[in-house]
Amino acid sequence: MTTVPREAHYLHYTEDFGFSGLTGKVCLRTGLRIDTPTILAVAAEQAAEQEDRMLGADVRSLLGSSLSDQALRHLWLAATRGCFDPTGNGERTRDWLRRVADVCPAGEEEIPAGTSAPDETRSAKSEQELRGLALEEIDHLTPRLHRSVPASDMVSALRDLVADVDADLGLRMFLRVLKAYSVPVPAARYERLLELADQLTHPSSVIHEGLNVQWPPLDPHDRTLPLGRFGLPTLAAMFASDHWRYEGTRLETVQRLLHADAGLVPGIQAAILLDDAQRLVDSPLEESDVTDLWLAASGRWHVRDEFDSDGRQWLREITDACRMRLRDADPAYAPYPTPFRDDEKSAVLREIRQCREVLDTLFPPVGPGGTGGAGHALERAAGSVSPDLVFRLLLETLKAADVVVTGEQYTRYADVLRRWGYPQDYILDHERLLAGRGDSN
Secondary structure, three states: OOEOOOOOHHHOOOOOOHHHHHHHHHHOOOOOOOOHHHHHHHHHHHHHOOOOHHHHHHHHHHHOOOOOHHHHHHHHHHHOOOOOOOOOOOOOHHHHHHHHHHOOOOOOOOOOOOOOOOOOOOOOOEHHHHHHHHHHHHHHHHHHHHHHOOOOOHHHHHHHHHHHOOHHHHHHHHHHHHHHOOOOEEHHHHHHHHHHHHHOOOOOHHHHOOOOEEOOOOOOOOOOOHHHOOHHHHHHHHOOOHHHHHOOOHHHHHHHHHOOOOOOOOOHHHHHHHHHHHHHHHOOOOHHHHHHHHHHHOOOOOOOOHHHOOHHHHHHHHHHHHHHHHHHHOOOOOOOOOOOOOOOHHHHHHHHHHOHHHHHHHOOOOOHHHOOOHHHHHHHHHHHOOHHHHHHHHHHHHHHOOOOEOHHHHHHHHHHHHHOOOOHHHHHHHHHHHEOOOOOO
C-alpha cells in the first residue's frame, strides 16, 4: 500500500481547522445572524486572517469529489446542527461551496488534502489504512448517531466522504457531527479517536474540545496522564523558578494545574493532587520534614517566602483548592486515599540512600544540631507516607537540582516505575531529564 505523507497539522493549528472548523464556528453562532453573506465573511476571515489554508483545500476537495449534492448538503446540515440550509434559496450545495472556495483563493502554499509534507514523528499509515480506521469508528457509533441526528442519510454521506474523498476531512466532519448533537462517546472509543487523530497529526483539541465523552469515575491512582504531568511533583515544578510570579498569584498557579485536564477525565488533576497533598498533611512527619520535601522538589531550598515557610499549612491551602475544583468538576466525587503500596518500599529507600551524599550536599540540614535536610525527609517519608509519592518527589528533587544520575541508576528507576504501571511516556520524560548521557541535553 502507498503511504501518503501528511502535513503536521498540530504545528499550524491549536483547534479545529479547515471545513470542519468552519462548521464549528457556524454552530457557535446560534442566536446570531446566520446567512450566506455572514458565513462567507466568517470563511474569509478564517482563510485570510487566521491563515487557515486547509479551508480552501477541504472545500476544493469536496467540489472535486464524486459526492452528490444531497450528500454534501447532509454533511453540512449535520455538522452545523441544521442552523443554516445553503439550499434554502434554491441554490445548489455545490454552487454554494464554490462561493466559499472563492473567498479562500488557492495559492502556491496551499496543500491538497492528504498530500502534504510528511511528519517524521508519526508512524505513517497508508491512506487506505486510515480510511479503514475512520470507517470503523463511524460504524461503532452509528447506532448512537441515528438516535441523536435527524438526517437519516448523514451516516452514509460520512462513510462516502471517508471512503471516496479523504480520511482526514472525513474524521473531522464525523467529530463535528458528534459534537453538534452532543452524541455520547464511550471512553474506550474516545481513546481510539485520539490514536487516529495522532496518526493524522491533528492537535488533540480537534478530538476532545466539545466532545461528550462518557468518562469513567475519577481515580486518584490513575497514572496514565500524558507525559506524567500530575500530582504534587508537577505542582512543585511549576514553582521551580520565579516565572510563576509573572503569571499570577501562588493560588492561581495551583489553579492552572487543577484545570489542566482538557481531554482528560474532568477533575483528575485535582483528585491526584489532593491525594498527594493530603497524604503529607495527615502523615506523622515533622513540620520541618514536610517543608523540606516541598522546598527541595520545587527548587526553592534557598528561597524563603512566607507562603510556604510552613509546608504543611501550604499543603492545606492546596487541598482546599483541590476540593473546590472537584465540587465543580464532579460534585458526586468523594475523595478517598489510594491504597498504601509498600511493595517497592525497600527499592525506594535504596535509591534515596544511593543519593544521600548529593542530597545532603545540595539540601543540607538547617535545623538545630544539624538534623533534617531533604535526604533525611525523603527517607522518613518513604516509610510513613507512600513509596510511590516519595519516589516521584525524589525524581523531581533531582531534576530541580540538575543532578545527573548514572545509566545504572536510571535503569533501576525505570524498572520501579514500570512495576507500578507507569506509562512509557512518563519514563521517557525522566530519561531525558535524568539519564547521564552525553546526548541528553
